Amino acid sequence: xxxxxxxxxxxxxxxxxxxxxxxxxxxxxxxxxxxxxxxxxxxxxxxxxxxxxxxxxxxxxxxxxxxxxxxxxxxxxxxxxxxxxxxxxxxxxxxxxxxxxxxxxxxxxxxxxxxxxxxxxxxxxxxxxxxxxxxxxxxxxxxxxxxxxxxxxxxxxxxxxxxxxxxxxxxxxxxxxxxxxxxxxxxxxxxxxxxxxxxxxxxxxxxxxxxxxxxxxxxxxxxxxxxxxxxxxxxxxxxxxxxxxxxxxxxxxxxxxxxxxxxxxxxxxxxxxxxxxxxxxxxxxxxxxxxxxxxxxxxxxxxxxxxxxxxxxxxxxxxxxxxxxxxxxxxxxxxx
Amino acid sequence: xxxxxxxxxxxxxxxxxxxxxxxxxxxxxxxxxxxxxxxxxxxxxxxxxxxxxxxxxxxxxxxxxxxxxxxxxxxxxxxxxxxxxxxxxxxxxxxxxxxxxxxxxxxxxxxxxxxxxxxxxxxxxxxxxxxxxxxxxxxxxxxxxxxxxxxxxxxxxxxxxxxxxxxxxxxxxxxxxxxxxxxxxxxxxxxxxxxxxxxxxxxxxxxxxxxxxxxxxxxxxxxxxxxxxxxxxxxxxxxxxxxxxxxxxxxxxxxxxxxxxxxxxxxxxxxxxxxxxxxxxxxxxxxxxxxxxxxxxxxxxxxxxxxxxxxxxxxxxxxxxxxxxxxxxxxxxxxxxxxxxxxxxxxxxxxxxxxxxxxxxxxxxxxxxxxxxxxxxxxxx
Amino acid sequence: xxxxxxxxxxxxxxxxxxxxxxxxxxxxxxxxxxxxxxxxxxxxxxxxxxxxxxxxxxxxxxxxxxxxxxxxxxxxxxxxxxx
Numbered sequence: 001x002x003x004x005x006x007x008x009x010x011x012x013x014x015x016x017x018x019x020x021x022x023x024x025x026x027x028x029x030x031x032x033x034x035x036x037x038x039x040x041x042x043x044x045x046x047x048x049x050x051x052x053x054x055x056x057x058x059x060x061x062x063x064x065x066x067x068x069x070x071x072x073x074x075x076x077x078x079x080x081x082x083x084x085x086x087x088x089x090x091x092x093x094x095x096x097x098x099x100x101x102x103x104x105x106x107x108x109x110x111x112x113x114x115x116x117x118x119x120x121x122x123x124x125x126x127x128x129x130x131x132x133x134x135x136x137x138x139x140x141x142x143x144x145x146x147x148x149x150x151x152x153x154x155x156x157x158x159x160x161x162x163x164x165x166x167x168x169x170x171x172x173x174x175x176x177x178x179x180x181x182x183x184x185x186x187x188x189x190x191x192x193x194x195x196x197x198x199x200x201x202x203x204x205x206x207x208x209x210x211x212x213x214x215x216x217x218x219x220x221x222x223x224x225x226x227x228x229x230x231x232x233x234x235x236x237x238x239x240x241x242x243x244x245x246x247x248x249x250x251x252x253x254x255x256x257x258x259x260x261x262x263x264x265x266x267x268x269x270x271x272x273x274x275x276x277x278x279x280x281x282x283x284x285x286x287x288x289x290x291x292x293x294x295x296x297x298x299x300x301x302x303x304x305x306x307x308x309x310x311x312x313x314x315x316x317x318x319x320x321x322x323x324x325x326x327x328x329x330x331x332x333x334x335x336x
Numbered sequence: 337x338x339x340x341x342x343x344x345x346x347x348x349x350x351x352x353x354x355x356x357x358x359x360x361x362x363x364x365x366x367x368x369x370x371x372x373x374x375x376x377x378x379x380x381x382x383x384x385x386x387x388x389x390x391x392x393x394x395x396x397x398x399x400x401x402x403x404x405x406x407x408x409x410x411x412x413x414x415x416x417x418x419x420x421x422x423x424x425x426x427x428x429x430x431x432x433x434x435x436x437x438x439x440x441x442x443x444x445x446x447x448x449x450x451x452x453x454x455x456x457x458x459x460x461x462x463x464x465x466x467x468x469x470x471x472x473x474x475x476x477x478x479x480x481x482x483x484x485x486x487x488x489x490x491x492x493x494x495x496x497x498x499x500x501x502x503x504x505x506x507x508x509x510x511x512x513x514x515x516x517x518x519x520x521x522x523x524x525x526x527x528x529x530x531x532x533x534x535x536x537x538x539x540x541x542x543x544x545x546x547x548x549x550x551x552x553x554x555x556x557x558x559x560x561x562x563x564x565x566x567x568x569x570x571x572x573x574x575x576x577x578x579x580x581x582x583x584x585x586x587x588x589x590x591x592x593x594x595x596x597x598x599x600x601x602x603x604x605x606x607x608x609x610x611x612x613x614x615x616x617x618x619x620x621x622x623x624x625x626x627x628x629x630x631x632x633x634x635x636x637x638x639x640x641x642x643x644x645x646x647x648x649x650x651x652x653x654x655x656x657x658x659x660x661x662x663x664x665x666x667x668x669x670x671x672x673x674x675x676x677x678x679x680x681x682x683x684x685x686x687x688x689x690x691x692x693x694x695x696x697x698x699x700x701x702x703x704x705x706x707x708x709x710x711x712x713x714x715x716x717x
Numbered sequence: 718x719x720x721x722x723x724x725x726x727x728x729x730x731x732x733x734x735x736x737x738x739x740x741x742x743x744x745x746x747x748x749x750x751x752x753x754x755x756x757x758x759x760x761x762x763x764x765x766x767x768x769x770x771x772x773x774x775x776x777x778x779x780x781x782x783x784x785x786x787x788x789x790x791x792x793x794x795x796x797x798x799x800x
Contacts, residue, residue, distance in 0.1 A: 262460050262486065293460040293487075294480040332479040538777045543768040546777060548757055591735060591754055619758045644756050 010193050015185040017163035017195075018048050018124075022086060025170055026056055029084060032170060033060040035071055036088030045090045046126055046185050068098035072123065076106050079121040084170050089125040091137045092179065099144070106175040107150030118173040122166065127155075128181040128219045128269055129317055135305035138313070140269040142179050142218075143276040146247040152176045153247040154200045157184065157221040159191045161244060164198030176200065179246075181219030181269075203250035205257065209237035212327055213257040215280055216267035217243035220318055224267045227323035238327060246276060254280065255288050262293035263330045267318050272300040294330040299323050338387055340409040342374070342402055345381050352376040353401040354408065363391045365411065372408065389413045456483035468493040501594040512653050516571075520651050521700045522687035523708055526674075527667050530714045531682055547612045549667075550641065555611060555717045557639055557662050558582040558603035560706035566695040567660040567688075567703055568636050576659065576694040585635025585655065586615070588622045597655060598622055599635035608717060643667065649685045659691035660700075662707070718798035720790060727789045730766040734759050748784045771798055 012020075025032045034049060034056075040063035043050030053061040064071035068089055075087040089095045095102070106119050129138035146153045152172060156162045162180070169176035206221065207228050216224040221242050228238040239257050243249065258264045264284055268277035277298040284296060302316040342352060352374040359371045370382045371391070389411035396408045457465075457472055458479060464486045465472050472484060475492045479485035531549060538546040561568040561582050569578035582604045585597035598621075600614055618631070637659075640652050643666030652661040665685035672681035686707060690700045710716055718726075731749070732739050738753060749755040749763075764775055764783065773796055775783070782792040 262458075290459045290463050293458040293485045294483070330480050332477075332482065332485070535777060543761075543765050543775055546761075548761060550757070589754070589756075591737065616758060616761065620762070644750070 008193050009190040011188065012159060012163075012191050013185065013189070014159055014162045014180075014187045015046065015048055017159045017191060018166070018180065019050070019052070021163050021166040022049065023052060023055070025084075025086070025167060026052070026060060029170070031082065031084040032086065033062065033078075033083065034086045034088065035062040035064055035075060037064055037066055037071075037090050039063060039088050044088065046180075046182065048124075048180075048185070049088070068094055069101055072098035072101040073105070075121050075123070076101060076109075076119055079119045079175075080109070080117055084120055085122070086166070086170070087121065087123045089123060091133075091182075092125050092127040092141045093136050093139055095123075095125055095141070102145070102151065102175070102177070103148055107148050110174060111150060119175050120170070120173050121175045122169045122178060123175070124166075124178045124180060126182040126185075127179045128183055129301075129306045129313060130183040130219070132308060132310055132313060133182070134308040138182075138306035140218075140271075140301070142246055143270050143274065143279070145177050146276055146279070148247070150174070151247070152200065152245070153179065154245050155179045155181070155218040155243065157181070157218050157242050157244070159187070159189045160195055161198055163191060163195045165200050165244075167197040168200045171197075172200070179218060183219045187222075201245050201248065201250065203241050203243045203245065203253040205239060205253070206242045207238070207240040209239035209261070211237045211261055212263040212265060212330055213239045213241060213254070213261045214265050214267060214323070214327065215241045215243065215254060217246060217276075218269070220267045220269050223318060223320045224323055226320045227327065230320065230324055231327055234328075236327060236331065243280075249280065249283065251283055251287070254284065258284050258288050259291045262291055264292075264296050265323070265327050265330065266296070266298040267323055268298060268300050269318055270300060271303050272298065273303065275300055294332070297326050297330055299326050337392070338389060338411045338413055339407045340371070340385060340411055342396075342404050342406045342408055343383055344404045345374075345376055345383075349376050349404060351401055351403040352381075354396050354398050355380055357394055357398060359391050361391050361393055365389060365391060385411070387411065387413065456481055458483050458485050461486045461489045464489045501590075501596075505595060508655060509653050512656050516654050516656060516659075517692040518654060518689050519692050519697055519700065520687060520689050521697060521704055522649060522651075522685060523704050525684050525686055525708045525711050526672065526681050527684045527711065528682045530711055531667070533714045545609070545612075547608055548615075551608055551612045551615055552711065552714055552717055553641070553664055554584050554586070554600065554603060554615065554639055555606075555608060556707050556710035557637070558584060559710050559717070560703050561637060562604050563706050564695075564699050564703040566699055567690055569659060569694075570636065570657040571659050571691055571694055572657055579636035581636065583634050583636045585638035585658070586618060586622075587638060587640035587652075588619055591623055596622055596632070597635060597638050597640075598631035601631075601634065637662070639664070641665070643684070649687060651687050652689050654689055654691055659694040660703075661689050663687045663689070718793075720794065723790050723793045723798070724786070726770055727767070727786060727793070730763055730770065733766060734762050743786055745787045746785055749786075750784065767793075771796075773798070 022034060034052060038045055039049045040053040040058060040061045043053070049061060072087055072089065075085040078085045089098065102123070106121055109117050109119055127142060128140050142153060142155065145151060152174065154165055154169065154176065156165045156178065165178060169178060207225060209228065214224050214228060224240050228240050231238050239261055241253060241257055266277040266280050268275050270276055277300055281296045281298060299318040299322050301318065304316055306316055307313050354372060355375045356373040357371070359365060365371060365385050366388045367386055368384055370384050373380050373382050392410045392412050394409045396402050396406065456477060461484045468489060470489050470493045475484050475488050477484035478488055530552065534547065534549055534552065565578045566576065568582055569576060581602045583599040583601050584603045585599045587595060587597045589595050598618055600611065600618060603611065635658060638655050638661040640650065640661060641664040642650050643664055646666055648665040648668065650663040650665060652663045654661050663686070667682050667684045669680050670683045671678050672683060674681065686704065688700050688704055731743070735753065735755070744752055764780065768775055771793070779792065783789050
């Protein structure tokens with residue numbers, strides 16, 4: 001496939017873009033394999049790996065026992081042994097079961113071996129709410145991993161990033177965690193037929209504006225862009241930044257924007273307390289305090305386990321309307 | 337607590353001498369009571385209080401002369417009468433029983449009720465206000481939580497601009513006239529041939545490339561200053577520092593009123609075409625309010641002209657810390673003696689105001705002579 | 718270009734130099750300089766503006782004809798400008 005890319009664009013979905021990325025990686029590098037619960041015969045809980053088992057066989061698309069600690073640990077071992085594993089953890093909630101492997105092993109071995117051993121491991125997992133999967137499958141715990149030195153944490157929000165981040169993550173000699181928002185899998189769109197690898201360390205301005213900077217990532221990007229479009233009709237021109245990389249944070253892009261707009265609102269589906277939003281706001285306060293023209297603000301999820309009932313689940317999550325209202329508060333009288 | 341002030345007893349009164357106190361500390365007074373007598377240029381006049389209260393302290397003893405507005409005594413208001421026993425009858429040096437915070441104290445330790453402390457100001461607005469010298473006390477906040485924003489500051493700065501500029505001009509010019517011993521020299525330059533030369537050059541040039549004669553004046557001044565460097569530089573800390581470059585400050589009047597004098601840098605080394613382009617750009621930017629800080633602060637001499645308003649001769653005030661300002665009058669066609677005959681010529685007056693601490697009239701005369709020579713040999717410019 | 722078109726070009730060039738004039742009546746026969754603050758640099762910008770907008774050459778010797786609104790209109794009419 002790799003040598004015969006076509007020009008032009010094609011219709012795809014976020015799910016298919018990830019699948020194309022996995023498939024390409026496996027075709028190009030025999031060390032790459034996919035491992036996780038139901039990724040093989042079943043085609044993946046979110047159907048991301050559908051068809052790969054048939055194409056690559058059980059050696060390279062491996063179904064695992066329901067034991068996150070075991071198969072993530074096996075992935076670390078495989079990476080140590082020279083393989084390039086892609087480990088799928090079904091949901092970020094379940095990743096707590098393998099957090100010991102990630103935090104105590106994957107993130108530390110390079111450091112503890114004095115640089116002798118790298119862990120070229122990629123772990124993918126679904127995160128986020130909105131699909132009525134209830135509290136044990138809906139949380140946004142990315143911030144727990146963004147806290148940990150020794151791993152890289154990325155969150156593709158666009159089709160291009162879904163398609164392109166995996167290849168770069170596999171090239172990285174150290175562990176990379178890719179968080180895929182479950183609400184994005186069905187998102188359709190056009191993508192260039194020759195779309196390929198993208199960087200995994202920069203934030204990107206998704207919409208230009210001069211009045212306020214909206215900082216977000218993952219599943220909240222589209223709500224934030226919708227809010228920015230609505231605000232523009234009311235005369236507030238918001239710049240929207242997609243963080244893409246949650247660790248490390250691309251401070252330069254954030255600060256450059258905030259220094260221009262002098263206002264910032266962070267939109268983060270995680271809970272407010274100890275959130276990634278809190279970290280972003282702290283960095284802005286530390287480095288751009290004297291450029292601020294309004295208090296920093298954020299839109300986060302309500303501090304409850306994400307409810308099952310649809311209306312309650314929606315009420316608990318950041319929404320376009322709450323983003324708009326929070327932004328307008330940054331402008332005081334201007335909108336009275 | 338009320339301060340009892342030396343009243344103004346006539347528009348021409350500046351000061352008066354206290355000749356009598358009719359009350360002593362502890363005495364109660366009411367509105368209209370005569371409390372003291374003062375002697376002005378016009379004679380002795382009784383002065384009265386306008387509020388009820390108790391005299392706490394006399395600050396100006398009999399025989400002392402103070403200016404209008406000086407605090408003569410302190411009264412406690414009627415509502416405070418009972419709360420404070422009268423002070424001991426009194427030595428002036430005694431520590432003052434002044435329990436109320438003074439104005440300065442209030443500023444130092446803002447209380448929650450002081451209006452200033454409740455006004456929110458965004459960090460960016462504070463920074464902007466400092467840069468624009470805007471007094472935030474008079475700015476209304478329209479931002480989040482009622483805070484003053486940069487937009488509020490910039491609006492206030494826009495409103496306040498002419499005043500601030502007036503203040504700046506007032507202070508620089510007062511300082512100049514108070515500190516700088518000016519001397520003034522003037523001469524008349526025959527510009528006829530030079531203006532013909534310029535017209536001939538311009539005839540072959542497109543509109544954008546044509547030069548105005550002011551550019552010749554600027555260049556002539558710069559070249560003359562190279563030969564008389566003690567007019568080009570700054571008087572700092574009691575001595576003259578000459579400037580290597582000739583940075584000519586151009587006095588530019590602004591459409592909305594006021595005057596600024598941003599500098600053209602390094603004039604002596606630039607061609608007339610370069611100077612013309614920079615001059616036009618500088619004027620346009622000055623009028624649009626977009627002059628850089630370096631242009632504002634680094635003039636080593638100033639050139640001024642009111643010739644376009646028909647002024648024939650002007651003697652200007654030096655802009656400190658510079659030590660000279662050169663002024664040009666308008667070009668006027670007049671009878672003039674050339675080779676023993678009276679002929680019509682286009683004449684222009686030029687004057688120099690210079691700082692006598694940095695140079696003497698002889699050098700100033702030499703400078704004017706050079707300016708005149710250069711202006712009559714435009715091909716040298 | 719007729720008289721009205723010429724007048725509107727002249728006025729718009731004036732306004733671009735001195736925006737505050739938009740709210741004022743400009744006397745037809747009085748020199749600009751005698752009506753409002755209009756110095757030689759303003760005049761030069763004005764002539765450059767006319768030159769660039771109307772694509773005509775204006776020699777310096779013609780400057781005295783452009784000192785008032787009526788002077789400008791008469792001068793530009795004589796140039797027989799295309800509409």
